[in-house]
Every structure is written in C-alpha cells, then in structure tokens.
Amino acid sequence: MTNEKIDLIRARVKAAEDRQKSYADKRRRPIEFQVGDYVLLKVSPWKGIIRFRKRGKLGPRYIGPFKILARVGNVAYHLELSSMLDGIHNTFHVSQLRKCLTDETAFVPLDDIELDEGLNYVERPITIKDVKVKNLRNNVVRQVSVQWQHRKGSELTWEAEDEMWKHYPSLFGM
Known part of the structure; x- marks a missing residue:
C-alpha cells in the first residue's frame, strides 16, 4: 500500500515537471551570435543605494553597440569594449546581450553614463x-x-x- 502511494506521488511530480518544462520550452529560444556581429550590453540602474526600490522608466537598459570578437563555449562571447570600460572583463553571458539591429551610428554614448565595475550606472x-x-x-x-x-x-x-x-x-x- 505504501509503495503504491509513493509511486503515485512520483508519477504526479513527474507530470508536473513535464508540464512546467513544456511551458518553459515554448518561451525559450536559442540565442546565438556570429563573430563580427554587433550587440548591445545590458546595464542596470543603480543610485548608490537601492533607493526606494524603483527604477527610472526611461533609463538606459543597454549600451553599445559592441563588436563580438570571439565565442567562448556555448553561451559566452568576448566583446570589443571601448577604453572607457577598461576595468570590466570583456566576456559576457548571452543573457546580458541583445542583437543590435540598427546601424553602428545609432548608439548610447558612454560619455553620458557613469558605470561602476558591476555595470551599474549611477544617477546622482x-x-x-x-x-x-x-x-x-x-x-x-x-x-x-x-x-x-x-x-x-x-x-x-x-x-x-x-x-x-x-x-x-x-x-x-x-
């Protein structure tokens, strides 16, 4: 009797796992870039403190574009960063990148944004x-x-x- 209940519980857990996996797989898409593509790099807003737990609606979310120099493994890429970002390692996970669909002249200038070593921009x-x-x-x-x-x-x-x-x-x- 106990073994039957355990088997029933395992079957229900397996069914729930499979259902959640199918939901996740519908939204998941493989993101790949080629060497030479231009991508935007994700930054997060930060005001010196987690101030009032809100973010500016129109604050920059991505900076760039940056050229991809090489692929590292399956999910990481080396980027050609500007001299202003010397203190930041140039390898990023694919989740931190977005494909740049515009020309190279349309970009967020780094002169206007002050970034710290954690790729957070500072609003003062x-x-x-x-x-x-x-x-x-x-x-x-x-x-x-x-x-x-x-x-x-x-x-x-x-x-x-x-x-x-x-x-x-x-x-x-x-």
Whole structure:
C-alpha cells in the first residue's frame, strides 16, 4: 500500500515537471551570435543605494553597440569594449546581450553614463526644485522634488525628504 502511494506521488511530480518544462520550452529560444556581429550590453540602474526600490522608466537598459570578437563555449562571447570600460572583463553571458539591429551610428554614448565595475550606472541628484507636505492618515510626510543627473525624459521625481537627507545631505546645504 505504501509503495503504491509513493509511486503515485512520483508519477504526479513527474507530470508536473513535464508540464512546467513544456511551458518553459515554448518561451525559450536559442540565442546565438556570429563573430563580427554587433550587440548591445545590458546595464542596470543603480543610485548608490537601492533607493526606494524603483527604477527610472526611461533609463538606459543597454549600451553599445559592441563588436563580438570571439565565442567562448556555448553561451559566452568576448566583446570589443571601448577604453572607457577598461576595468570590466570583456566576456559576457548571452543573457546580458541583445542583437543590435540598427546601424553602428545609432548608439548610447558612454560619455553620458557613469558605470561602476558591476555595470551599474549611477544617477546622482543635482538640486532640489520644490518641497511639499503630504498628509497621510496618521502622519505627515515631507517630499522634495529632485532633479537627477542622468535621467532621460522627466528629470524631476518626488522623493521623501528624510531619505534624501540621509543619503544626500549636501543637497540641503550641509
């Protein structure tokens, strides 16, 4: 009796695994590049801290294009990086790359973006433009309108004043 239950459980787990694998295989596509292709490199937004757990909607997600110099194994590629990215290793996993479909003249200039060694770009606040008080149910929250350095589109966001004091006291003349 116990062996039958164990066999039934194994069969159900196997069926669930097969079902999940079929779902994943429908979305999965093999990504391959040829030597000489141009690709975009993924970067992630970072503001010195994981600030308020949000990301700028119009921030750059990819930089480049970069030329592929060689293939390393099945899923990695050597890229020809510019001199500004000297501190970064030039081998990347295929998940960090996107095929560049435009010509080589249409690219995000690296001069405008400051990258750290983890390929994160840094947004720094420039000035505080406005202050407002928001009344919530049981407390009052002071907010400041902050102009950011590398934000595309709308450069102003409303942030909590105490968080800005904590991380950027120089904005308040301190």
